[in-house]
Protein backbone atom coordinates (compact mmCIF):
# COMPACT_ATOMS: atom_id res chain seq x y z
CA UNK A 1 0.00 0.00 0.00
CA UNK A 2 2.86 2.35 0.71
CA UNK A 3 4.22 1.99 -2.82
CA UNK A 4 0.83 2.67 -4.32
CA UNK A 5 0.54 5.76 -2.15
CA UNK A 6 3.82 7.08 -3.54
CA UNK A 7 2.70 6.51 -7.10
CA UNK A 8 -0.77 8.01 -6.88
CA UNK A 9 0.29 10.82 -4.60
CA UNK A 10 -1.60 12.79 -2.03
CA UNK A 11 -4.22 13.96 -4.52
CA UNK A 12 -6.05 10.63 -4.50
CA UNK A 13 -5.50 10.23 -0.78
CA UNK A 14 -7.25 13.51 -0.06
CA UNK A 15 -10.23 12.43 -2.15
CA UNK A 16 -10.32 9.09 -0.36
CA UNK A 17 -10.95 10.89 2.90
CA UNK A 18 -14.22 12.15 1.40
CA UNK A 19 -15.19 8.75 -0.01
CA UNK A 20 -14.84 7.03 3.30
CA UNK A 21 -17.22 9.22 5.28
CA UNK A 22 -20.37 8.38 3.39
CA UNK A 23 -20.94 6.32 0.32
CA UNK A 24 -23.39 7.08 -2.50
CA UNK A 25 -25.73 4.22 -3.28
CA UNK A 26 -24.08 2.65 -6.29
CA UNK A 27 -25.63 -0.80 -5.87
CA UNK A 28 -28.65 -0.21 -8.07
CA UNK A 29 -26.56 0.46 -11.15
CA UNK A 30 -24.01 -2.27 -10.71
CA UNK A 31 -26.44 -5.01 -9.69
CA UNK A 32 -28.10 -5.13 -13.10
CA UNK A 33 -24.97 -4.40 -15.11
CA UNK A 34 -24.53 -8.02 -16.18
CA UNK A 35 -27.94 -8.34 -17.86
CA UNK A 36 -28.27 -4.78 -19.18
CA UNK A 37 -28.37 -4.44 -22.97
CA UNK A 38 -25.17 -2.98 -24.37
CA UNK A 39 -26.87 -0.03 -26.04
CA UNK A 40 -26.31 2.78 -23.60
CA UNK A 41 -24.31 5.69 -24.92
CA UNK A 42 -21.22 5.80 -22.76
CA UNK A 43 -19.17 8.93 -22.73
CA UNK A 44 -15.80 8.07 -21.31
CA UNK A 45 -14.62 10.65 -18.84
CA UNK A 46 -10.94 11.52 -18.89
CA UNK A 47 -8.97 8.63 -17.41
CA UNK A 48 -7.85 10.47 -14.31
CA UNK A 49 -11.41 11.44 -13.43
CA UNK A 50 -12.60 7.85 -13.89
CA UNK A 51 -9.90 6.60 -11.58
CA UNK A 52 -10.81 9.18 -8.99
CA UNK A 53 -14.51 8.27 -9.22
CA UNK A 54 -13.66 4.60 -8.69
CA UNK A 55 -11.62 5.49 -5.63
CA UNK A 56 -14.48 7.55 -4.22
CA UNK A 57 -17.17 4.94 -4.82
CA UNK A 58 -15.02 1.95 -3.84
CA UNK A 59 -12.55 3.21 -1.23
CA UNK A 60 -12.10 -0.34 0.12
CA UNK A 61 -11.35 -2.00 -3.23
CA UNK A 62 -8.62 -4.59 -2.69
CA UNK A 63 -9.31 -4.96 1.05
CA UNK A 64 -10.27 -8.45 2.25
CA UNK A 65 -11.99 -8.73 5.64
CA UNK A 66 -13.36 -11.48 7.83
CA UNK A 67 -16.50 -10.73 9.85
CA UNK A 68 -17.01 -13.19 12.68
CA UNK A 69 -20.43 -12.97 14.35
CA UNK A 70 -19.79 -14.55 17.75
CA UNK A 71 -21.48 -17.71 19.07
CA UNK A 72 -24.24 -19.72 17.33
CA UNK A 73 -26.95 -22.15 18.33
CA UNK A 74 -25.56 -25.65 18.71
CA UNK A 75 -25.83 -28.69 20.96
CA UNK A 76 -22.26 -29.61 20.16
CA UNK A 77 -19.82 -29.70 23.01
CA UNK A 78 -16.12 -30.12 22.57
CA UNK A 79 -12.92 -28.64 23.82
CA UNK A 80 -10.07 -27.20 21.82
CA UNK A 81 -6.59 -25.93 22.55
CA UNK A 82 -6.55 -22.31 23.59
CA UNK A 83 -3.35 -21.65 21.66
CA UNK A 84 -0.94 -23.41 19.30
CA UNK A 85 1.64 -22.76 22.05
CA UNK A 86 -0.27 -24.50 24.84
CA UNK A 87 -1.93 -27.84 25.64
CA UNK A 88 -4.51 -26.06 27.78
CA UNK A 89 -8.06 -26.48 26.45
CA UNK A 90 -11.28 -24.49 26.63
CA UNK A 91 -14.83 -25.20 25.44
CA UNK A 92 -15.03 -24.77 21.67
CA UNK A 93 -18.67 -23.61 21.66
CA UNK A 94 -19.82 -21.08 24.22
CA UNK A 95 -23.27 -19.51 24.57
CA UNK A 96 -23.43 -15.75 24.29
CA UNK A 97 -24.99 -13.14 26.55
CA UNK A 98 -28.75 -12.81 26.78
CA UNK A 99 -30.83 -9.67 27.05
CA UNK A 100 -34.56 -9.14 27.40
CA UNK A 101 -36.02 -10.14 24.02
CA UNK A 102 -32.80 -10.92 22.20
CA UNK A 103 -29.81 -13.20 22.32
CA UNK A 104 -26.26 -12.18 21.60
CA UNK A 105 -25.84 -14.72 18.80
CA UNK A 106 -28.78 -13.27 16.82
CA UNK A 107 -27.70 -9.66 17.44
CA UNK A 108 -24.12 -10.44 16.40
CA UNK A 109 -25.24 -12.00 13.13
CA UNK A 110 -27.71 -9.20 12.33
CA UNK A 111 -25.07 -6.50 12.79
CA UNK A 112 -22.46 -8.52 10.90
CA UNK A 113 -24.81 -8.79 7.92
CA UNK A 114 -25.42 -5.02 7.96
CA UNK A 115 -21.67 -4.39 8.24
CA UNK A 116 -21.02 -6.78 5.38
CA UNK A 117 -23.40 -4.81 3.13
CA UNK A 118 -21.74 -1.49 4.09
CA UNK A 119 -18.24 -2.85 3.51
CA UNK A 120 -19.08 -4.54 0.21
CA UNK A 121 -20.77 -1.34 -1.03
CA UNK A 122 -17.43 0.38 -0.48
CA UNK A 123 -15.57 -2.28 -2.45
CA UNK A 124 -14.28 -4.64 0.26
CA UNK A 125 -14.34 -8.41 -0.09
CA UNK A 126 -15.92 -9.97 3.01
CA UNK A 127 -15.60 -13.52 4.36
CA UNK A 128 -18.22 -14.53 6.97
CA UNK A 129 -17.54 -17.24 9.57
CA UNK A 130 -21.26 -18.02 9.85
CA UNK A 131 -24.45 -16.91 8.13
CA UNK A 132 -26.98 -18.90 10.15
CA UNK A 133 -28.08 -18.85 13.77
CA UNK A 134 -27.62 -22.60 13.95
CA UNK A 135 -23.89 -22.87 13.45
CA UNK A 136 -21.26 -25.19 14.80
CA UNK A 137 -18.12 -23.15 14.31
CA UNK A 138 -15.52 -23.30 17.05
CA UNK A 139 -13.35 -20.34 17.93
CA UNK A 140 -10.29 -22.09 16.51
CA UNK A 141 -12.17 -22.78 13.27
CA UNK A 142 -13.19 -19.13 13.03
CA UNK A 143 -9.53 -18.11 13.26
CA UNK A 144 -8.60 -20.71 10.65
CA UNK A 145 -11.19 -19.35 8.22
CA UNK A 146 -9.67 -15.86 8.46
CA UNK A 147 -6.14 -17.27 8.20
CA UNK A 148 -6.90 -19.38 5.14
CA UNK A 149 -8.58 -16.43 3.38
CA UNK A 150 -5.46 -14.32 4.15
CA UNK A 151 -7.69 -11.44 5.19
CA UNK A 152 -6.24 -8.03 5.96
CA UNK A 153 -8.28 -7.83 9.17
CA UNK A 154 -10.69 -10.03 11.10
CA UNK A 155 -13.46 -8.26 13.03
CA UNK A 156 -15.20 -10.38 15.64
CA UNK A 157 -18.64 -9.04 16.57
CA UNK A 158 -19.96 -9.61 20.10
CA UNK A 159 -22.02 -8.01 22.86
CA UNK A 160 -21.32 -7.95 26.58
CA UNK A 161 -23.16 -9.21 29.61
CA UNK A 162 -22.61 -8.53 33.29
CA UNK A 163 -23.94 -9.72 36.65
CA UNK A 164 -24.79 -6.08 37.29
CA UNK A 165 -27.29 -4.09 35.24
CA UNK A 166 -25.11 -0.98 35.53
CA UNK A 167 -22.19 -1.36 33.09
CA UNK A 168 -22.67 0.08 29.61
CA UNK A 169 -20.65 1.16 26.60
CA UNK A 170 -18.57 -0.31 23.83
CA UNK A 171 -15.08 -1.77 23.98
CA UNK A 172 -12.64 -3.49 21.69
CA UNK A 173 -10.73 -6.58 22.79
CA UNK A 174 -7.31 -7.07 21.26
CA UNK A 175 -4.83 -9.97 21.11
CA UNK A 176 -1.95 -9.87 23.58
CA UNK A 177 0.26 -12.05 25.74
CA UNK A 178 2.46 -15.11 25.72
CA UNK A 179 -0.05 -17.49 24.13
CA UNK A 180 -0.32 -15.51 20.91
CA UNK A 181 0.71 -17.92 18.14
CA UNK A 182 1.58 -15.01 15.84
CA UNK A 183 2.94 -12.23 18.08
CA UNK A 184 3.36 -9.88 15.11
CA UNK A 185 -0.44 -9.36 14.95
CA UNK A 186 -0.47 -7.59 18.33
CA UNK A 187 0.54 -4.10 17.17
CA UNK A 188 -1.51 -3.92 13.93
CA UNK A 189 -4.55 -5.31 15.74
CA UNK A 190 -4.32 -2.62 18.43
CA UNK A 191 -3.96 0.06 15.77
CA UNK A 192 -7.05 -1.15 13.91
CA UNK A 193 -9.00 -1.53 17.16
CA UNK A 194 -8.27 2.02 18.27
CA UNK A 195 -9.38 3.54 14.96
CA UNK A 196 -12.48 1.38 14.46
CA UNK A 197 -13.71 1.70 18.07
CA UNK A 198 -13.48 5.47 17.80
CA UNK A 199 -15.41 5.43 14.50
CA UNK A 200 -18.17 3.18 15.90
CA UNK A 201 -18.64 5.18 19.10
CA UNK A 202 -18.67 8.40 17.08
CA UNK A 203 -21.35 7.03 14.74
CA UNK A 204 -23.54 5.61 17.53
CA UNK A 205 -22.92 8.05 20.38
CA UNK A 206 -22.08 5.12 22.67
CA UNK A 207 -19.52 5.53 25.45
CA UNK A 208 -16.12 4.02 24.76
CA UNK A 209 -14.63 1.70 27.37
CA UNK A 210 -11.41 1.53 25.40
CA UNK A 211 -9.22 -1.41 24.44
CA UNK A 212 -8.97 -4.60 26.51
CA UNK A 213 -5.91 -6.80 25.88
CA UNK A 214 -6.79 -10.53 26.08
CA UNK A 215 -4.31 -13.38 26.29
CA UNK A 216 -6.93 -16.10 26.92
CA UNK A 217 -9.06 -16.02 23.78
CA UNK A 218 -8.72 -19.02 21.47
CA UNK A 219 -9.88 -16.97 18.49
CA UNK A 220 -7.03 -14.50 18.99
CA UNK A 221 -4.29 -16.96 19.89
CA UNK A 222 -4.79 -19.00 16.71
CA UNK A 223 -5.09 -15.95 14.47
CA UNK A 224 -2.29 -15.31 11.99
CA UNK A 225 -3.93 -12.09 10.73
CA UNK A 226 -4.71 -8.87 12.63
CA UNK A 227 -7.85 -9.58 14.64
CA UNK A 228 -10.08 -7.45 16.88
CA UNK A 229 -13.26 -8.11 18.86
CA UNK A 230 -15.96 -5.44 19.14
CA UNK A 231 -18.18 -5.57 22.23
CA UNK A 232 -21.18 -3.57 21.02
CA UNK A 233 -22.69 -2.91 24.43
CA UNK A 234 -24.21 -4.68 27.43
CA UNK A 235 -27.34 -6.81 27.01
CA UNK A 236 -27.52 -6.80 30.82
CA UNK A 237 -28.13 -3.04 30.75
CA UNK A 238 -31.84 -2.52 29.98
CA UNK A 239 -31.35 0.78 28.15
CA UNK A 240 -28.47 -0.47 26.03
CA UNK A 241 -30.28 -3.73 25.31
CA UNK A 242 -33.23 -1.73 23.95
CA UNK A 243 -30.92 0.39 21.78
CA UNK A 244 -29.26 -2.73 20.40
CA UNK A 245 -32.67 -4.07 19.33
CA UNK A 246 -33.30 -1.05 17.11
CA UNK A 247 -32.57 -1.41 13.42
CA UNK A 248 -31.34 2.20 13.14
CA UNK A 249 -28.85 1.71 15.97
CA UNK A 250 -27.62 -1.57 14.47
CA UNK A 251 -27.20 0.18 11.12
CA UNK A 252 -25.19 2.93 12.82
CA UNK A 253 -22.85 0.30 14.26
CA UNK A 254 -22.42 -1.16 10.76
CA UNK A 255 -21.72 2.26 9.23
CA UNK A 256 -19.30 3.02 12.08
CA UNK A 257 -17.42 -0.22 11.39
CA UNK A 258 -17.19 0.62 7.67
CA UNK A 259 -16.08 4.19 8.41
CA UNK A 260 -13.46 2.83 10.79
CA UNK A 261 -12.17 0.31 8.25
CA UNK A 262 -11.80 3.14 5.73
CA UNK A 263 -9.85 5.24 8.22
CA UNK A 264 -7.72 2.23 9.17
CA UNK A 265 -6.89 1.62 5.50
CA UNK A 266 -5.88 5.26 5.11
CA UNK A 267 -3.68 5.01 8.20
CA UNK A 268 -1.92 1.99 6.68
CA UNK A 269 -1.38 3.81 3.39
CA UNK A 270 0.14 6.84 5.07
CA UNK A 271 2.76 4.75 6.90
Ligand SMILES: [Zn+2]
Nearest residue numbers: 070096158159
Ligand atom coordinates in the same frame (compact mmCIF):
# COMPACT_ATOMS: atom_id res chain seq x y z
ZN1 LIG B 1 -19.85 -12.97 22.90
